[in-house]
Amino acid sequence: MIIKSKIYKYLAFTFIFSSVFGITVYSFLSTRHQAILKTKLLYTFGLVDSNWKVEKQENEYKMHSPTFLIDAIYKSMEGPKSSRYIQLSQENDLLWITGFEVSAIDAQTNEPISKDFICHMNVDLNDVNYYTQWHLEDRIGKQYPRLTSLSNGFEKYKYPEGFGIPIKGNDYLYITSQALNHNFPSIFIKIKHEILISHEKYDGSQKPLLSKTVYIQLPYNKNNPFEEPLDPGTNQCIPVETKNHSYMDKEGNMLSGHWVIPKGKNTYRSNISEQLDLKDSLSLHFSAIHVHPFATSIALYDRTAQKNVFQSPISNYKNKTGLLEVTPFSSREGVWLYKNHDYELVLEVDNTSSTHQDMMGSMFLFFYDKELDEKIKQ
Numbered sequence: 001m002i003i004k005s006k007i008y009k010y011l012a013f014t015f016i017f018s019s020v021f022g023i024t025v026y027s028f029l030s031t032r033h034q035a036i037l038k039t040k041l042l043y044t045f046g047l048v049d050s051n052w053k054v055e056k057q058e059n060e061y062k063m064h065s066p067t068f069l070i071d072a073i074y075k076s077m078e079g080p081k082s083s084r085y086i087q088l089s090q091e092n093d094l095l096w097i098t099g100f101e102v103s104a105i106d107a108q109t110n111e112p113i114s115k116d117f118i119c120h121m122n123v124d125l126n127d128v129n130y131y132t133q134w135h136l137e138d139r140i141g142k143q144y145p146r147l148t149s150l151s152n153g154f155e156k157y158k159y160p161e162g163f164g165i166p167i168k169g170n171d172y173l174y175i176t177s178q179a180l181n182h183n184f185p186s187i188f189i190k191i192k193h194e195i196l197i198s199h200e201k202y203d204g205s206q207k208p209l210l211s212k213t214v215y216i217q218l219p220y221n222k223n224n225p226f227e228e229p230l231d232p233g234t235n236q237c238i239p240v241e242t243k244n245h246s247y248m249d250k251e252g253n254m255l256s257g258h259w260v261i262p263k264g265k266n267t268y269r270s271n272i273s274e275q276l277d278l279k280d281s282l283s284l285h286f287s288a289i290h291v292h293p294f295a296t297s298i299a300l301y302d303r304t305a306q307k308n309v310f311q312s313p314i315s316n317y318k319n320k321t322g323l324l325e326v327t328p329f330s331s332r333e334g335v336w337l338y339k340n341h342d343y344e345l346v347l348e349v350d351n352t353s354s355t356h357q358d359m360m361g362s363m364f365l366f367f368y369d370k371e372l373d374e375k376i377k378q
Contacts, residue, residue, distance in 0.1 A: 089169030153323025
């Protein structure tokens with residue numbers, strides 16, 4: 001009995017010590033890492049639904065994400081998220097992706113709820129498999145293999161009529177969806193994301209699109225990245241963090257794609273010619289845009305011609321934090337970008353809040369892919 005008593009005391013002490021240690025460690029984690037750990041535990045112990053539900057129709061692939069528990073403020077890229085691989089069909093037939101959509105729904109009733117709970121939905125492809133089958137191996141690894149992204153204020157789109165993304169039905173796409181909550185600190189609800197991918201069979205008339213990702217990168221002081229105030233004569237920023245969305249240029253300077261904006265109006269510019277990597281002039285037909293709240297417009301600017309290729313207006317809610325609408329560029333006729341021109345992104349922001357906010361500015365630019373079109377027709 002004495003031995004058992006000691007064992008019980010030891011187990012109780014171990015449990016209490018582990019709990020206190022775990023709570024202490026958890027409290028020091030960032031909001032993003034807290035959400036990752038909490039979501040993992042909820043799924044592991046079956047406290048919320050951890051399964052993706054898929055419904056395939058002739059021209060539409062529909063998914064319901066696992067349940068996301070919203071119990072705190074989760075700013076952009078901080079909320080619970082989940083990922084999975086999908087195949088639009090089990091066949092090898094050529095399909096044409098024509099559009100994407102994401103919406104927030106109640107986890108119990110599947111009824112639509114506010115888009116305030118949508119952070120983003122990313123679609124990645126395996127560029128090795130994708131380009132190898134078209135014998136375009138020289139494209140492999142040239143950029144991060146993200147095909148597109150939807151986000152708050154830009155929750156759905158369709159490509160111009162007659163254009164789309166060619167894909168074999170049994171090729172894999174990697175889907176990631178993440179929740180958001182800017183406005184409700186006292187909350188405890190369970191939500192899901194409903195994701196729709198529209199597609200059609202290839203009939204020989206559709207034109208393929210090539211996705212190129214461009215984004216604003218601002219320099220920061222690698223020795224004192226969070227030191228303020230900044231020299232007004234420089235283009236430097238204060239990064240949100242130095243681990244994610246942090247890059248190094250050819251000269252060894254550090255750049256951030258996720259930075260802090262002060263109160264008031266500001267303009268941020270970043271050269272994207274290297275990211276575009278135009279080997280030939282290309283016809284642009286669509287842009288999928290990702291920005292954060294308090295952005296008011298973003299433009300693709302031709303520095304050589306000294307004019308905008310296009311400028312997308314962005315509207316914010318007046319009575320809460322969030323993006324009401326982000327307007328994409330869309331054109332069947334297209335507009336040309338030239339290989340010997342210099343281009344940049346120009347982002348306008350107006351931080352009307354009482355504190356600093358975080359910001360990003362990026363585009364997925366979709367060009368007519370003449371080379372791939374010839375491969376497909378062969």
